[in-house]
Amino acid sequence: MTTIYLAEDQEMLNTALATLLGLEDDLNVIGTATDGQTALSEIIQKKPQIAILDIEMPKLSGLDVAEQINLLNIPTKVIILTTFARAIYFEQAVKANVNGYLLKDNPTDQLVKTIHEVLDGQTIFSPELVTTIISAEKNPLTKRELEVLKEIKTGKNSKEIAKSVFLSDGTVRNYISSILSKTGTSSRIEALNIAEKNKWI
Amino acid sequence: MTTIYLAEDQEMLNTALATLLGLEDDLNVIGTATDGQTALSEIIQKKPQIAILDIEMPKLSGLDVAEQINLLNIPTKVIILTTFARAIYFEQAVKANVNGYLLKDNPTDQLVKTIHEVLDGQTIFSPELVTTIISAEKNPLTKRELEVLKEIKTGKNSKEIAKSVFLSDGTVRNYISSILSKTGTSSRIEALNIAEKNKWI
DNA sequence: TCAATAATGTGACAAATGTCATAGAAACAT
DNA sequence: ATGTTTCTATGACATTTGTCACATTATTGA
Numbered sequence: 173m174t175t176i177y178l179a180e181d182q183e184m185l186n187t188a189l190a191t192l193l194g195l196e197d198d199l200n201v202i203g204t205a206t207d208g209q210t211a212l213s214e215i216i217q218k219k220p221q222i223a224i225l226d227i228e229m230p231k232l233s234g235l236d237v238a239e240q241i242n243l244l245n246i247p248t249k250v251i252i253l254t255t256f257a258r259a260i261y262f263e264q265a266v267k268a269n270v271n272g273y274l275l276k277d278n279p280t281d282q283l284v285k286t287i288h289e290v291l292d293g294q295t296i297f298s299p300e301l302v303t304t305i306i307s308a309e310k311n312p313l314t315k316r317e318l319e320v321l322k323e324i325k326t327g328k329n330s331k332e333i334a335k336s337v338f339l340s341d342g343t344v345r346n347y348i349s350s351i352l353s354k355t356g357t358s359s360r361i362e363a364l365n366i367a368e369k370n371k372w373i
Numbered sequence: 374m375t376t377i378y379l380a381e382d383q384e385m386l387n388t389a390l391a392t393l394l395g396l397e398d399d400l401n402v403i404g405t406a407t408d409g410q411t412a413l414s415e416i417i418q419k420k421p422q423i424a425i426l427d428i429e430m431p432k433l434s435g436l437d438v439a440e441q442i443n444l445l446n447i448p449t450k451v452i453i454l455t456t457f458a459r460a461i462y463f464e465q466a467v468k469a470n471v472n473g474y475l476l477k478d479n480p481t482d483q484l485v486k487t488i489h490e491v492l493d494g495q496t497i498f499s500p501e502l503v504t505t506i507i508s509a510e511k512n513p514l515t516k517r518e519l520e521v522l523k524e525i526k527t528g529k530n531s532k533e534i535a536k537s538v539f540l541s542d543g544t545v546r547n548y549i550s551s552i553l554s555k556t557g558t559s560s561r562i563e564a565l566n567i568a569e570k571n572k573w574i
Numbered sequence: 575t576c577a578a579t580a581a582t583g584t585g586a587c588a589a590a591t592g593t594c595a596t597a598g599a600a601a602c603a604t
Numbered sequence: 605a606t607g608t609t610t611c612t613a614t615g616a617c618a619t620t621t622g623t624c625a626c627a628t629t630a631t632t633g634a
Contacts, residue, residue: 182456187480188389255383279388314610327563329590343612349592358592359620361562362528515580530620544582550622559622560590 174291177220178204179211179237180253181229185276189224192280199287208232212240220248222287227254227261235261238268249290253283257304258371259311272296311372312354320347322373324360375492378421379405380412380438381454382430386477390425393481400488409433413441421449423488428455428462436462439469450491454484458502459572460512473497512573513555521548522568525561 176199180186186204194201202220205211209231215223223241225234238250251272252265265273271290274283275298286296313321316337323333330348334341352358355366367373377400381387387405395402403421406412410432416424424442426435439451452473453466466474472491475484476499487497514522517538524534531549535542553559556567568574 182477183480184454184477184484185386185389187482188386188393191481192389192392253385276383276385279384280392281388283385316611324562327558327560327566329560330592331590339611340613342614345590345592346594346613347611349594352592357528359528359530360591361525361565364562365528517581531622532620540581541583543584546620546622547583547624548581550624553622561621 173200174198174222174287175200175202175218175220176287177202177211177215177218177223177248179206179208179224179229179234180204180226181206182226189280189283193284193287196284199284206230208234208237212237215241215248216244216246219246222251222290223248224251224253224283224287227252227256235264235268238265238270242269251283251286251290251296256371257298257301260371262301273301274298275301311370313351313367313372317347317351317354318372320344321351321363321367324348325364325373374401375399375423375488376401376403376419376421377488378403378412378416378419378424378449380407380409380425380430380435381405381427382407383427390481390484394485394488397485400485407431409435409438413438416442416449417445417447420447423452423491424449425452425454425484425488428453428457436465436469439466439471443470452484452487452491452497457572458499461572463502474502475499476501512571514552514568514573518548518552518555519573521545522552522564523574525549526565526574 176193178186178190178193178201180189183206186206190201190204193199202218203214205214207230211223211225212232215237225237227234234252234254238252241248241250249271251274252270253274253276254261255276257275262273272286272295274286274296277300278298289296311318319337320333323336328336330344331341334344337344348360351363355363357363357366377394379387379391379394379402381390384407387407391402391405394400403419404415406415408431412424412426413433416438426438428435435453435455439453442449442451450472452475453471454475454477455462456477458476463474473487473496475487475497478501479499490497520538521534524537529537531545532542535545538545549561552564556564558564558567
C-alpha cells in the first residue's frame with residue numbers, strides 16, 4: 173500500500189483528487205493540506221512515500237516544500253502538480269530534485285500513472301511542459317534588469333525603484349532603456365506584457 | 374436519475390469531477406467538454422437536467438453558454454463553477470438567470486449539495502462570493518475611463534490610445550488623469566494594479 | 575425642469591520617461 | 605591573459621506623461 177500526501181490549495185480539486193486516489197486499491201491518501209507550511213510539517217512527520225504538491229499555495233509554495241524535502245533528506249518522492257509551465261518553476265523543480273512534474277492539463281489517469289512510474293523509480297516530466305519550455309523565448313534580461321522589471325511591475329517610478337534596489341536614478345533608467353530595447357518595446361507596460369507572456373516573471 | 378453535463382477546461386478537474394459525480398447513485402454525467410462551444414452544442418442536443426459550467430474556457434465562456442441556454446429557453450439548470458469571485462462575472466451570471474454560482478474554493482461535497490438544492494428549485498450563491506462582492510471596492514470609473522484603462526493595459530501610449538478610441542490626445546490624457554485621481558495612484562501601472570486587484574478589468 | 579455627471583476639447587506647464595554617448599570597475603568565459 | 609558582458613554612473617536631450625484651468629455639449633437622475 174502506497175502512502176500519499178496531497179497539497180493543493182483549491183479545495184474542489186483537493187477533495188476530488190483525495191477521494192479519487194483513495195479509490196485506487198494500492199494507494200492510500202494519508203493527509204491533505206491547502207497550504208505549504210502545513211504540508212511540509214505533516215510530510216516531515218508522516219513521511220509518505222509520495223507527496224503531490226501544487227506550486228501556488230499560501231505561506232509556502234510547493235517548490236519551497238520540495239526544496240526542503242530534498243535538503244532534509246526525507247525519503248518522500250515529490251510530484252509537482254501545477255497549471256503553469258513556467259521556465260523558472262521548471263528550473264527550480266529540477267534543482268529540488270523532484271521526481272515528477274505534471275500539468276493540471278492532464279486527466280486524472282495520467283496522475284495515477286505518474287504516481288506508479290515514480291514509485292517505480294522513474295523521473296517523469298509532462299511532455300507538454302518540456303515542449304513549452306523549449307518553445308518559450310529565452311529570457312534575454314540580466315539579473316539586474318529582471319530585478320528592475322519586477323519593481324516596475326509594482327508601479328514604482330524610477331526614483332522609487334532606485335531606492336529599492338540601491339542604485340542611482342539614472343542607472344535604473346538605463347536598465348529600463350536596455351530592457352525596452354531587448355524586448356523590442358517602447359514603454360514599461362509593453363515590456364511587462366512581453367515578460368509576462370514569456371513567463372519571465 | 375439526474376443527467377449532468379460538465380464543462381471545465383482544466384482536464385484534471387474535469388475528469389476528477391466527472392468520475393466523482395458519476396459515483397453518486399442519483400447522478401449521471403452524460404457528457405463533458407473542455408471548451409464552451411462544444412459544451413453549448415452538446416447541451417442543446419442532449420438537454421441535461423443540470424449543466425455545470427466553468428467560466429474561463431476557450432472559444433466561449435461559461436457565462437456566454439449560460440446566456441445562450443437562457444435565451445434559447447432550454448430547460449437545463451445552470452451551475453457556474455469558478456475560481457473567481459468577480460463582480461462583473463456575478464452580474465452577468467445573475468442576468469443569465471443561472472441557478473447556482475459556486476467557487477472552486479469549496480469541497481466537492483458542496484458541489485453535490487448544490488446540485489441537489491438546485492434540482493430542488495432553489496437558487497444558490499456561494500456565501501463567500503456574496504461577501505467578496507460586497508466588500509470589493511465599487512468601480513468608480515466611467516465607461517470611457519474604463520475603456521481607456523483597457524487600452525492602457527495593452528501598453529499603448531496616449532497618442533495610440535487616442536487613435537484607437539477616436540479621441541484627441543489631450544482628452545485621453547485627461548481621462549488618464551481622472552483615472553489616477555479616482556484610484557489614488559500616480560502612474561498607469563499603479564492604476565492597472567488597483568483595477569486588477571479589484572477585478573474592474 | 576434643474577442640477578449633477580459624463581463626454582469632449584484646448585493650452586500651458588512641471589515632472590517623469592526614455593535615449594544616447596561615454597566611462598570605469600568587476601565578473602566571467604575561453 | 606584577454607576579450608566580452610555586466611554593473612554602475614553622469615549629463616544632456618527629446619518625448620511622454622500627468623496636472624490644471626477652463627469651456628461646450630449631451631445625458632440623466634431626482
